Amino acid sequence: MRNTYLRLLQLVTGILIAVLLGVHMVLMHLDAILGFFGVDVKDVTSWGSMIERARQGIWAGLYIALLAVVLYHALNGLRNVILELTPSARTERVVTWAIVAFGIVAFVWCSYVPIALLSA
Amino acid sequence: MRQIQPRRNYLGAVGWLWAGNYKLERYLYILHRITGLGILLFLLLHLMMTTVFRIQGQDVWETTMSILHNPWFKIGEYLVVIAFVYHALNGLRLILQELGFLMGRPIPPIYPYRDSLRKKRPWTIAMIAVVVILALVFFYDFIIGGW
Numbered sequence: 001m002r003n004t005y006l007r008l009l010q011l012v013t014g015i016l017i018a019v020l021l022g023v024h025m026v027l028m029h030l031d032a033i034l035g036f037f038g039v040d041v042k043d044v045t046s047w048g049s050m051i052e053r054a055r056q057g058i059w060a061g062l063y064i065a066l067l068a069v070v071l072y073h074a075l076n077g078l079r080n081v082i083l084e085l086t087p088s089a090r091t092e093r094v095v096t097w098a099i100v101a102f103g104i105v106a107f108v109w110c111s112y113v114p115i116a117l118l119s120a
Numbered sequence: 121m122r123q124i125q126p127r128r129n130y131l132g133a134v135g136w137l138w139a140g141n142y143k144l145e146r147y148l149y150i151l152h153r154i155t156g157l158g159i160l161l162f163l164l165l166h167l168m169m170t171t172v173f174r175i176q177g178q179d180v181w182e183t184t185m186s187i188l189h190n191p192w193f194k195i196g197e198y199l200v201v202i203a204f205v206y207h208a209l210n211g212l213r214l215i216l217q218e219l220g221f222l223m224g225r226p227i228p229p230i231y232p233y234r235d236s237l238r239k240k241r242p243w244t245i246a247m248i249a250v251v252v253i254l255a256l257v258f259f260y261d262f263i264i265g266g267w
Contacts, residue, residue, distance in 0.1 A: 011215050018208045029201055032264040033257070045185050047178045067167075074160045081153065086129045106167065113171040 006076055013073040020066045054117040064111045075103045143237075145244060152210050155203035162200045198262050205254045213247050 026034070028044055043049055053059045079099050083092060131139055136150060173184045187193070216222050222243045223236040 011218070014208075014211050014215065018212065021204060022208070025201060025204060029197075029258060030261050032261045045188075047181050047185075050174075050181070070163065074156075074163055077156050078160060081157070084129060085132055110167050110171050113175050116175065 010073060010076050010080075013069040016069045017066070017073055020062070020069070024066070051117070051120055054114060054120060057118065060114040060118055063114050067110050068107065071103050071107055075099045144241070148210055148244070152207060152214075155207045158203050159200065159207060162196075194262065198258065201258050202251075202255050205258070206251050209247050209251055213243060216243075 031044065079095060082095050087095070129135065136153060169184060169188070173180050213222075217240060222240050224234070224239040227234060
Protein backbone atom coordinates (compact mmCIF):
# COMPACT_ATOMS: atom_id res chain seq x y z
CA MET A 1 0.00 0.00 0.00
CA ARG A 2 2.76 2.41 0.95
CA ASN A 3 4.67 1.70 -2.26
CA THR A 4 1.46 2.29 -4.22
CA TYR A 5 1.34 5.89 -3.02
CA LEU A 6 5.06 6.36 -3.70
CA ARG A 7 4.44 5.08 -7.22
CA LEU A 8 1.46 7.42 -7.73
CA LEU A 9 3.60 10.35 -6.54
CA GLN A 10 6.27 9.25 -9.04
CA LEU A 11 3.73 9.68 -11.86
CA VAL A 12 2.47 13.05 -10.58
CA THR A 13 5.99 14.45 -10.07
CA GLY A 14 6.93 13.10 -13.51
CA ILE A 15 4.24 15.23 -15.16
CA LEU A 16 5.17 18.29 -13.06
CA ILE A 17 8.84 17.88 -14.04
CA ALA A 18 7.97 17.54 -17.73
CA VAL A 19 6.27 20.96 -17.53
CA LEU A 20 8.71 22.81 -15.24
CA LEU A 21 11.89 21.33 -16.72
CA GLY A 22 10.47 21.81 -20.22
CA VAL A 23 10.32 25.56 -19.52
CA HIS A 24 13.82 25.42 -18.03
CA MET A 25 15.23 23.57 -21.06
CA VAL A 26 13.62 25.90 -23.61
CA LEU A 27 14.86 29.03 -21.80
CA MET A 28 18.36 27.68 -21.22
CA HIS A 29 19.02 25.98 -24.54
CA LEU A 30 16.78 27.33 -27.29
CA ASP A 31 18.14 30.90 -27.24
CA ALA A 32 18.69 31.08 -31.03
CA ILE A 33 15.20 29.75 -31.85
CA LEU A 34 13.54 31.91 -29.16
CA GLY A 35 15.39 34.91 -30.63
CA PHE A 36 13.82 34.12 -34.01
CA PHE A 37 10.37 34.37 -32.38
CA GLY A 38 11.28 37.70 -30.79
CA VAL A 39 12.00 36.45 -27.25
CA ASP A 40 15.41 37.75 -26.22
CA VAL A 41 16.78 35.60 -23.39
CA LYS A 42 20.30 37.15 -23.54
CA ASP A 43 23.26 35.16 -22.24
CA VAL A 44 21.52 33.06 -19.57
CA THR A 45 24.68 31.73 -17.95
CA SER A 46 26.38 35.12 -17.43
CA TRP A 47 26.64 36.36 -13.83
CA GLY A 48 24.50 39.46 -14.54
CA SER A 49 21.65 37.50 -16.12
CA MET A 50 21.81 34.82 -13.43
CA ILE A 51 21.84 37.21 -10.48
CA GLU A 52 19.00 39.24 -11.99
CA ARG A 53 16.84 36.09 -11.96
CA ALA A 54 18.12 35.07 -8.52
CA ARG A 55 16.86 38.36 -7.02
CA GLN A 56 13.26 37.68 -8.09
CA GLY A 57 11.10 35.73 -5.64
CA ILE A 58 9.14 34.04 -8.43
CA TRP A 59 12.28 32.38 -9.85
CA ALA A 60 13.50 31.32 -6.41
CA GLY A 61 10.05 29.83 -5.70
CA LEU A 62 9.94 28.03 -9.06
CA TYR A 63 13.43 26.62 -8.61
CA ILE A 64 12.70 25.39 -5.08
CA ALA A 65 9.45 23.78 -6.28
CA LEU A 66 11.34 22.15 -9.16
CA LEU A 67 14.04 21.02 -6.74
CA ALA A 68 11.48 19.32 -4.48
CA VAL A 69 9.76 17.38 -7.29
CA VAL A 70 13.00 16.51 -9.07
CA LEU A 71 14.67 15.24 -5.89
CA TYR A 72 11.64 13.09 -5.09
CA HIS A 73 11.39 11.69 -8.63
CA ALA A 74 15.12 11.03 -8.96
CA LEU A 75 15.70 9.48 -5.54
CA ASN A 76 12.52 7.41 -5.61
CA GLY A 77 13.51 6.22 -9.08
CA LEU A 78 16.96 5.26 -7.82
CA ARG A 79 15.38 3.43 -4.87
CA ASN A 80 13.09 1.53 -7.26
CA VAL A 81 16.07 0.51 -9.39
CA ILE A 82 18.00 -0.74 -6.34
CA LEU A 83 15.05 -2.54 -4.75
CA GLU A 84 14.32 -4.30 -8.02
CA LEU A 85 17.34 -6.46 -7.15
CA THR A 86 15.24 -7.74 -4.18
CA PRO A 87 17.83 -7.26 -1.41
CA SER A 88 17.20 -8.43 2.14
CA ALA A 89 14.74 -6.49 4.33
CA ARG A 90 17.67 -5.05 6.26
CA THR A 91 19.44 -3.77 3.13
CA GLU A 92 16.12 -2.37 1.95
CA ARG A 93 15.75 -0.33 5.16
CA VAL A 94 19.34 0.92 4.95
CA VAL A 95 18.88 1.96 1.30
CA THR A 96 15.57 3.68 2.07
CA TRP A 97 16.89 5.67 5.01
CA ALA A 98 20.17 6.58 3.28
CA ILE A 99 18.17 7.94 0.35
CA VAL A 100 15.72 9.82 2.61
CA ALA A 101 18.62 11.36 4.57
CA PHE A 102 20.44 12.37 1.39
CA GLY A 103 17.23 13.87 -0.02
CA ILE A 104 16.61 15.97 3.10
CA VAL A 105 20.19 17.28 3.24
CA ALA A 106 20.19 18.05 -0.50
CA PHE A 107 16.83 19.83 -0.27
CA VAL A 108 17.80 21.96 2.72
CA TRP A 109 21.18 23.01 1.27
CA CYS A 110 19.95 23.56 -2.28
CA SER A 111 16.95 25.63 -1.21
CA TYR A 112 19.05 27.67 1.25
CA VAL A 113 21.24 28.97 -1.61
CA PRO A 114 18.46 30.59 -3.73
CA ILE A 115 16.96 32.10 -0.54
CA ALA A 116 20.35 33.53 0.46
CA LEU A 117 20.89 34.88 -3.07
CA LEU A 118 17.59 36.80 -3.01
CA SER A 119 19.42 39.60 -1.20
CA ALA A 120 22.66 39.26 -3.20
CA MET B 121 2.27 -11.19 10.90
CA ARG B 122 3.87 -13.12 8.08
CA GLN B 123 4.81 -10.91 5.16
CA ILE B 124 4.42 -11.98 1.58
CA GLN B 125 7.88 -11.95 0.02
CA PRO B 126 8.31 -10.67 -3.53
CA ARG B 127 9.51 -13.12 -6.15
CA ARG B 128 13.30 -13.18 -6.17
CA ASN B 129 15.06 -11.40 -8.99
CA TYR B 130 17.31 -14.28 -10.07
CA LEU B 131 18.88 -12.48 -13.02
CA GLY B 132 20.01 -9.48 -11.00
CA ALA B 133 21.31 -6.43 -12.85
CA VAL B 134 22.08 -8.54 -15.94
CA GLY B 135 18.32 -9.01 -16.38
CA TRP B 136 17.98 -5.30 -17.06
CA LEU B 137 19.91 -5.78 -20.28
CA TRP B 138 18.83 -9.21 -21.41
CA ALA B 139 16.16 -11.57 -20.12
CA GLY B 140 14.67 -13.14 -23.20
CA ASN B 141 13.17 -12.39 -26.58
CA TYR B 142 12.71 -8.65 -26.43
CA LYS B 143 10.40 -6.41 -28.41
CA LEU B 144 10.83 -2.70 -29.09
CA GLU B 145 9.15 -1.50 -25.87
CA ARG B 146 11.51 -3.54 -23.72
CA TYR B 147 14.53 -1.83 -25.29
CA LEU B 148 12.86 1.49 -24.56
CA TYR B 149 12.65 0.38 -20.92
CA ILE B 150 16.43 -0.17 -20.82
CA LEU B 151 16.98 3.22 -22.41
CA HIS B 152 14.55 4.77 -19.90
CA ARG B 153 16.62 3.38 -17.05
CA ILE B 154 19.96 4.45 -18.56
CA THR B 155 18.72 7.97 -19.29
CA GLY B 156 17.21 8.17 -15.79
CA LEU B 157 20.49 7.25 -14.09
CA GLY B 158 22.40 9.56 -16.44
CA ILE B 159 20.12 12.49 -15.61
CA LEU B 160 20.51 11.68 -11.89
CA LEU B 161 24.30 11.93 -12.27
CA PHE B 162 23.93 15.22 -14.12
CA LEU B 163 21.51 16.48 -11.44
CA LEU B 164 24.10 15.96 -8.71
CA LEU B 165 26.77 17.85 -10.69
CA HIS B 166 24.27 20.56 -11.63
CA LEU B 167 23.18 21.08 -8.01
CA MET B 168 26.84 21.29 -6.93
CA MET B 169 27.53 23.85 -9.64
CA THR B 170 24.48 26.02 -8.89
CA THR B 171 24.98 25.99 -5.11
CA VAL B 172 28.58 25.52 -3.95
CA PHE B 173 30.12 27.49 -6.83
CA ARG B 174 27.34 30.07 -7.17
CA ILE B 175 27.27 31.19 -3.54
CA GLN B 176 30.97 32.12 -3.66
CA GLY B 177 30.35 35.14 -5.87
CA GLN B 178 31.01 36.41 -9.36
CA ASP B 179 34.66 35.37 -9.83
CA VAL B 180 34.15 31.72 -8.91
CA TRP B 181 30.95 31.60 -11.01
CA GLU B 182 32.68 32.99 -14.10
CA THR B 183 35.63 30.61 -13.70
CA THR B 184 33.20 27.68 -13.41
CA MET B 185 31.27 28.86 -16.48
CA SER B 186 34.44 29.24 -18.55
CA ILE B 187 35.31 25.61 -17.72
CA LEU B 188 31.77 24.48 -18.59
CA HIS B 189 31.85 26.26 -21.98
CA ASN B 190 34.42 23.74 -23.15
CA PRO B 191 33.11 21.83 -26.25
CA TRP B 192 33.23 18.48 -24.42
CA PHE B 193 30.90 19.79 -21.73
CA LYS B 194 28.64 21.18 -24.47
CA ILE B 195 28.40 17.70 -26.02
CA GLY B 196 27.60 16.29 -22.58
CA GLU B 197 24.98 18.99 -22.08
CA TYR B 198 23.39 18.10 -25.42
CA LEU B 199 23.26 14.43 -24.41
CA VAL B 200 21.53 15.42 -21.15
CA VAL B 201 18.94 17.44 -23.09
CA ILE B 202 18.23 14.48 -25.38
CA ALA B 203 18.08 12.11 -22.40
CA PHE B 204 15.57 14.43 -20.73
CA VAL B 205 13.42 14.70 -23.88
CA TYR B 206 13.41 10.91 -24.29
CA HIS B 207 12.79 10.20 -20.60
CA ALA B 208 9.94 12.73 -20.46
CA LEU B 209 8.13 11.53 -23.60
CA ASN B 210 8.62 7.83 -22.89
CA GLY B 211 7.46 8.47 -19.31
CA LEU B 212 4.35 10.21 -20.62
CA ARG B 213 3.65 7.20 -22.85
CA LEU B 214 4.09 4.86 -19.88
CA ILE B 215 1.76 6.94 -17.68
CA LEU B 216 -0.93 6.99 -20.37
CA GLN B 217 -0.65 3.23 -20.85
CA GLU B 218 -0.61 2.53 -17.14
CA LEU B 219 -3.87 4.45 -16.81
CA GLY B 220 -5.32 2.46 -19.71
CA PHE B 221 -5.24 5.01 -22.53
CA LEU B 222 -3.89 4.42 -26.06
CA MET B 223 -4.74 0.71 -25.92
CA GLY B 224 -8.31 0.59 -27.18
CA ARG B 225 -11.31 -0.92 -25.47
CA PRO B 226 -11.14 -4.52 -24.29
CA ILE B 227 -12.95 -6.82 -26.73
CA PRO B 228 -13.83 -10.52 -26.59
CA PRO B 229 -11.03 -12.75 -27.91
CA ILE B 230 -12.65 -13.68 -31.22
CA TYR B 231 -10.60 -14.33 -34.36
CA PRO B 232 -9.02 -12.20 -35.88
CA TYR B 233 -7.57 -11.10 -32.53
CA ARG B 234 -6.72 -7.49 -31.74
CA ASP B 235 -4.15 -7.38 -28.96
CA SER B 236 -3.09 -4.27 -27.08
CA LEU B 237 0.47 -4.49 -28.43
CA ARG B 238 -0.75 -3.79 -31.94
CA LYS B 239 -2.79 -0.88 -30.57
CA LYS B 240 0.06 0.77 -28.72
CA ARG B 241 2.87 0.19 -31.21
CA PRO B 242 1.90 3.16 -33.48
CA TRP B 243 2.02 5.44 -30.41
CA THR B 244 5.49 4.12 -29.60
CA ILE B 245 6.66 4.90 -33.13
CA ALA B 246 5.08 8.36 -32.92
CA MET B 247 6.86 8.98 -29.59
CA ILE B 248 10.21 8.03 -31.12
CA ALA B 249 9.52 10.32 -34.07
CA VAL B 250 8.81 13.27 -31.73
CA VAL B 251 12.01 12.54 -29.78
CA VAL B 252 14.02 12.55 -33.03
CA ILE B 253 12.43 15.82 -34.18
CA LEU B 254 13.12 17.52 -30.83
CA ALA B 255 16.68 16.15 -30.83
CA LEU B 256 17.20 17.79 -34.25
CA VAL B 257 15.66 21.08 -33.06
CA PHE B 258 17.97 21.20 -30.04
CA PHE B 259 20.93 20.15 -32.21
CA TYR B 260 20.19 23.02 -34.58
CA ASP B 261 20.14 25.44 -31.66
CA PHE B 262 23.35 24.05 -30.16
CA ILE B 263 25.11 24.55 -33.52
CA ILE B 264 23.62 28.00 -34.25
CA GLY B 265 24.03 29.21 -30.66
CA GLY B 266 27.76 28.49 -30.85
CA TRP B 267 29.64 25.99 -28.77
